[in-house]
Amino acid sequence: xxxxxxxxxxxxxxxxxxxxxxxxxxxxxxxxxxxxxxxxxxxxxxxxxxxxxxxxxxxxxxxxxxxxxxxxxxxxxxxxxxxxxxxxxxxxxxxxxxxxxxxxxxxxxxxxxxxxxxxxxxxxxxxxxxxxxxxxxxxxxxxxxxxxxxxxxxxxxxxxxxxxxxxxxxxxxxxxxxxxxxxxxxxxxxxxxxxxxxxxxxxxxxxxxxxxxxxxxxxxxxxxxxxxxxxxxxxxxxxxxxxxxxxxxxxxxxxxxxxxxxxxxxxxxxxxxxxxxxxxxxxxxxxxxxxxxx
Amino acid sequence: xxxxxxxxxxxxxxxxxxxxxxxxxxxxxxxxxxxxxxxxxxxxxxxxxxxxxxxxxxxxxxxxxxxxxxxxxxxxxxxxxxxxxxxxxxxxxxxxxxxxxxxxxxxxxxxxxxxxxxxxxxxxxxxxxxxxxxxxxxxxxxxxxxxxxxxxxxxxxxxxxxxxxxxxxxxxxxxxxxxxxxxxxxxxxxxxxxxxxxxxxxxxxxxxxxxxxxxxxxxxxxxxxxxxxxxxxxxxxxxxxxxxxxxxxxxxxxxxxxxxxxxxxxxxxxxxxxxxxxxxxxxxxxxxxxxxxxxxxxxxxxxxxxxxxxxxxxxxxxxxxxxxxxxxxx
Numbered sequence: 001x002x003x004x005x006x007x008x009x010x011x012x013x014x015x016x017x018x019x020x021x022x023x024x025x026x027x028x029x030x031x032x033x034x035x036x037x038x039x040x041x042x043x044x045x046x047x048x049x050x051x052x053x054x055x056x057x058x059x060x061x062x063x064x065x066x067x068x069x070x071x072x073x074x075x076x077x078x079x080x081x082x083x084x085x086x087x088x089x090x091x092x093x094x095x096x097x098x099x100x101x102x103x104x105x106x107x108x109x110x111x112x113x114x115x116x117x118x119x120x121x122x123x124x125x126x127x128x129x130x131x132x133x134x135x136x137x138x139x140x141x142x143x144x145x146x147x148x149x150x151x152x153x154x155x156x157x158x159x160x161x162x163x164x165x166x167x168x169x170x171x172x173x174x175x176x177x178x179x180x181x182x183x184x185x186x187x188x189x190x191x192x193x194x195x196x197x198x199x200x201x202x203x204x205x206x207x208x209x210x211x212x213x214x215x216x217x218x219x220x221x222x223x224x225x226x227x228x229x230x231x232x233x234x235x236x237x238x239x240x241x242x243x244x245x246x247x248x249x250x251x252x253x254x255x256x257x258x259x260x261x262x263x264x265x266x267x268x269x270x271x272x273x274x275x276x277x278x279x280x281x282x283x284x285x286x287x288x289x290x291x292x293x294x
Numbered sequence: 295x296x297x298x299x300x301x302x303x304x305x306x307x308x309x310x311x312x313x314x315x316x317x318x319x320x321x322x323x324x325x326x327x328x329x330x331x332x333x334x335x336x337x338x339x340x341x342x343x344x345x346x347x348x349x350x351x352x353x354x355x356x357x358x359x360x361x362x363x364x365x366x367x368x369x370x371x372x373x374x375x376x377x378x379x380x381x382x383x384x385x386x387x388x389x390x391x392x393x394x395x396x397x398x399x400x401x402x403x404x405x406x407x408x409x410x411x412x413x414x415x416x417x418x419x420x421x422x423x424x425x426x427x428x429x430x431x432x433x434x435x436x437x438x439x440x441x442x443x444x445x446x447x448x449x450x451x452x453x454x455x456x457x458x459x460x461x462x463x464x465x466x467x468x469x470x471x472x473x474x475x476x477x478x479x480x481x482x483x484x485x486x487x488x489x490x491x492x493x494x495x496x497x498x499x500x501x502x503x504x505x506x507x508x509x510x511x512x513x514x515x516x517x518x519x520x521x522x523x524x525x526x527x528x529x530x531x532x533x534x535x536x537x538x539x540x541x542x543x544x545x546x547x548x549x550x551x552x553x554x555x556x557x558x559x560x561x562x563x564x565x566x567x568x569x570x571x572x573x574x575x576x577x578x579x580x581x582x583x584x585x586x587x588x589x590x591x592x593x594x595x596x597x598x599x600x601x602x603x604x605x606x607x608x609x610x611x612x613x614x615x616x617x618x619x620x621x622x623x624x
Contacts, residue, residue, distance in 0.1 A: 259452065
């Protein structure tokens with residue numbers, strides 16, 4: 001007689017059909033989420049155009065239904081529809097700002113790591129000191145002086161988030177410098193530039209790419225935080241932070257759903273990036289296995 | 295070596311730190327000033343507010359002359375920074391009062407929020423992190439880590455709104471915001487404590503993941519140390535080994551890292567104060583930013599940075615005093 005208790009769960013069957021290892025189901029889900037998020041926000045203007053300034057005052061604060069999956073806000077705007085556009089803006093700002101921060105951090109960490117010695121010590125002390133500045137306050141200062149706009153938000157993120165990248169690049173370069181293959185290259189007559197380009201850069205670039213990816217969620221949080229405070233993107237623009245800010249008012253009148261969808265979008269996308277980045281880090285450095293396998 | 299002997303190297307360390315911190319802060323203040331000068335906002339019109347439309351050109355010119363905003367930038371910078379160094383933080387254009395009195399009235403509430411939260415987070419993360427490390431890979435460990443990653447991905451202001459929706463609006467247990475009851479005529483501590491439960495809880499939960507995960511990893515590491523194994527081999531109860539040996543080893547490096555996490559906590563406090571309409575520095579910061587109030591914003595940013603740097607230095611010195619293996623070389 002077949003032992004019913006020993007029958008594998010549906011989840012396990014699906015997993016074996018797809019030939020996935022236990023930890024990989026989370027990675028595949030995360031990948032799918034990100035693909036949907038990126039493709040969705042790229043195609044949104046063609047598939048589901050949004051008039052950013054349109055309001056429907058006869059449909060304010062409708063609870064979630066089939067017509068409005070995430071309900072409507074104070075001005076009768078469809079929350080789900082705006083959340084798609086909010087994600088689009090947030091991902092754009094997050095990616096560009098993360099790139100700015102990576103370039104800045106990469107250059108400074110690169111200088112510290114390749115020159116070493118006194119330059120390195122001074123640069124890293126400076127980095128430590130700047131790290132003591134509350135970066136949200138510094139970010140607020142930057143947008144306040146540049147006036148809230150897309151460029152100001154990107155500058156605000158980029159100028160406050162490069163420190164970790166500088167540290168990563170610098171320590172990677174310092175540990176590479178002592179490796180035999182570098183000695184061999186120098187012994188073989190390679191110049192400074194050639195060592196940097198042919199031997200150091202190929203090792204540093206994957207780390208840098210990983211650091212950029214991991215920074216995107218931070219950039220998105222920073223952007224949404226600024227928008228939430230009313231200091232980020234222009235208020236009529238559908239951005240995740242603006243929507244949560246708008247929803248704060250609706251919340252007190254019982255319309256809790258107005259802030260729900262934008263927050264859920266942030267959480268889901270952030271988690272997906274974190275899961276993928278953890279797997280990526282495992283690949284880069286199998287000795288230290290990350291423990292994020294959801 | 296005696297305890298005072300261990301701190302013998304403190305003087306040069308303080309000097310070296312200052313040697314870096316002062317130029318960096320000076321450079322930052324120049325950068326901030328340059329940004330402020332490049333700002334398209336005219337401080338005189340800003341100050342006058344709606345009156346700027348009706349004010350005569352002479353009055354505005356008088357304002358500008360009083361403040362010296364038309365002087366060459368280096369002159370303006372030197373005037374600002376020398377006042378700052380002498381303790382004159384300037385005049386807040388958004389609040390129409392001295393920056394120092396804004397800080398004096400507000401900073402206490404922010405410090406209270408941050409202090410209580412920090413204490414709560416430290417106790418909770420040491421307890422939870424140690425328990426998770428004890429049965430590594432167990433149900434509690436997995437659950438705690440999943441929760442930590444989930445919470446870590448939630449913006450703190452969103453968490454705050456969710457807490458208001460559940461605990462203040464749906465359940466009605468706690469007030470949704472403010473520091474005292476609307477009907478209250480004076481500030482009583484029990485009322486304030488009641489109003490602080492939700493903000494402190496939200497800020498603590500949002501900051502906890504980083505601390506919990508760190509403690510867990512550190513304790514898991516130290517559970518494999520020789521002296522911990524020896525304690526186990528002697529047959530000491532698990533609780534004693536975990537809290538008396540493993541956690542103790544992991545505690546010191548953890549405490550110094552707390553200092554480096556302070557800037558994060560300050561940012562979180564600003565957002566939480568905004569969500570719960572608390573009268574701390576958060577609300578003034580936002581108002582100052584909306585009004586492009588350079589003196590107030592610059593003062594808040596520079597003062598908090600100086601406080602964080604001092605806190606970092608203090609924890610490093612305390613670490614060196616407590617652990618003889620650590621040599622101060624900063």
